Amino acid sequence: MNPVTDPFRRQLLGSAIAICLIPMAGIRSSTAFAADLPLVTADDATAKAVGYVDDASLAAKAKPGSRCGSCMLYQGAAGSSQGGCPLFSGKQVRATAWCTSWTAKS
Numbered sequence: 001m002n003p004v005t006d007p008f009r010r011q012l013l014g015s016a017i018a019i020c021l022i023p024m025a026g027i028r029s030s031t032a033f034a035a036d037l038p039l040v041t042a043d044d045a046t047a048k049a050v051g052y053v054d055d056a057s058l059a060a061k062a063k064p065g066s067r068c069g070s071c072m073l074y075q076g077a078a079g080s081s082q083g084g085c086p087l088f089s090g091k092q093v094r095a096t097a098w099c100t101s102w103t104a105k106s
């Protein structure tokens with residue numbers, strides 16, 4: 001394989017690599033951003049409306065095994081302790097939490 005010795009081709013190759021890395025940087029920053037979001041608290045108006053509790057075992061209406069981590073709306077990674085939920089924009093829910101909108105992952 002010939003090394004890229006032409007300055008123009010070298011610059012073009014460098015630019016192409018930089019352009020390819022931009023989406024990866026975006027994924028990293030959005031992941032870091034999501035991790036920085038605050039947790040939903042019991043005094044949150046939406047939390048009250050949907051009966052959100054931090055611990056699913058304390059929810060009388062929760063079916064066995066139902067919790068945010070097993071909900072199809074949960075946006076956290078598999079095995080994560082907390083993650084996003086579309087019901088709580090700009091906040092995170094605990095994987096162990098539960099609410100009345102729980103829907104089993106299919």
Ligand code: SF4
Nearest residue numbers: 068071074085099102
């Ligand atoms: S909709 Fe699902 S992920 Fe969101 S708070 Fe309720 S149980 Fe948790």
